[in-house]
Amino acid sequence: MTPQPAFKHRLRRLRAALAAAIAATIATFPSLEAIAIRLGRAAARRSHRLAGLYWFVQEDLLARLRLGGERFRPVHVHGCRLQLDITDATGRMPYFYATPYEAAVTDAIVTALQPGDVFLDVGANIGYFTVLAAQVVGAGGLVIAFEPHGGARAMLETIVLRNGMTSRVEIVPLALADAAGEAVLFEDEGISMHSTIEPALSPMRHVAALRPGFSVGLTTLDDWMASRPGLAQRVRCVKIDVEGAEARVLAGMPRLLAEPRLTIVCETTTGGAADRSLGTAGFHRERLEAGAESYGNFLYVRP
Numbered sequence: 001m002t003p004q005p006a007f008k009h010r011l012r013r014l015r016a017a018l019a020a021a022i023a024a025t026i027a028t029f030p031s032l033e034a035i036a037i038r039l040g041r042a043a044a045r046r047s048h049r050l051a052g053l054y055w056f057v058q059e060d061l062l063a064r065l066r067l068g069g070e071r072f073r074p075v076h077v078h079g080c081r082l083q084l085d086i087t088d089a090t091g092r093m094p095y096f097y098a099t100p101y102e103a104a105v106t107d108a109i110v111t112a113l114q115p116g117d118v119f120l121d122v123g124a125n126i127g128y129f130t131v132l133a134a135q136v137v138g139a140g141g142l143v144i145a146f147e148p149h150g151g152a153r154a155m156l157e158t159i160v161l162r163n164g165m166t167s168r169v170e171i172v173p174l175a176l177a178d179a180a181g182e183a184v185l186f187e188d189e190g191i192s193m194h195s196t197i198e199p200a201l202s203p204m205r206h207v208a209a210l211r212p213g214f215s216v217g218l219t220t221l222d223d224w225m226a227s228r229p230g231l232a233q234r235v236r237c238v239k240i241d242v243e244g245a246e247a248r249v250l251a252g253m254p255r256l257l258a259e260p261r262l263t264i265v266c267e268t269t270t271g272g273a274a275d276r277s278l279g280t281a282g283f284h285r286e287r288l289e290a291g292a293e294s295y296g297n298f299l300y301v302r303p
Contacts, residue, residue: 220252
């Protein structure tokens with residue numbers, strides 16, 4: 001090993017040892033956690049190296065919490081006080097950096113909703129957007145969270161309960177598609193957000209090990225809404241993030257898409273089937289994230 005790589009290797013080892021020592025101290029004396037976060041945020045703004053150290057302190061601390069400990073912490077997102085699991089990215093970013101998870105998507109959803117509205121979370125996963133929207137729509141509003149993955153749904157139920165939102169949130173254990181029936185849910189071991197009924201179209205298909213999981217029930221959104229008279233007129237925002245099956249979801253909701261005040265937040269590809277479907281329905285696309293990539297989160301509104 002040449003001198004320069006050897007020096008860098010020693011620095012990495014020193015950083016890892018220091019991060020582990022800091023994390024162990026925080027774990028032993030939990031009252032130090034808030035102080036460490038304030039110092040860490042300030043240090044991260046001043047130095048790239050200190051930002052790296054702060055990140056590795058978090059990694060060590062979160063590994064300890066995953067083995068056993070209280071994972072939930074109070075965080076503030078757009079003035080809403082939430083209880084989130086900080087071992088997940090949705091809780092980690094607001095807790096350690098005071099930055100919302102997927103900030104542009106968060107902003108779009110919060111902006112679209114008012115008290116009393118209905119929000120549809122299609123592909124709710126563990127429930128960050130679900131509980132945030134439930135806070136925004138208030139006691140007179142409603143959030144419908146569609147999540148077919150059993151493990152993610154169990155965590156979703158826990159987060160809804162921990163946030164005291166059971167009266168505002170309805171959890172539906174179905175996948176939305178273009179027709180009723182059943183489908184195999186493909187899974188990436190340990191990462192529920194990658195699960196999909198369309199593995200060949202998944203944006204993660206080249207990097208994730210998607211394997212057949214279990215069979216899940218399918219319904220169309222229009223069919224599901226038909227059993228809830230008057231609800232469609234109250235829906236103001238729909239978030240669709242179903243790992244490649246977005247076009248099938250949209251194909252099953254033409255009646256809802258005709259609602260005049262509807263806003264759609266969709267993770268998709270420009271020029272793809274979902275994007276074309278929304279364009280045909282009269283929606284204008286706005287990029288939510290910086291960059292020129294064709295794939296990402298987009299806001300769809302009517303001009």
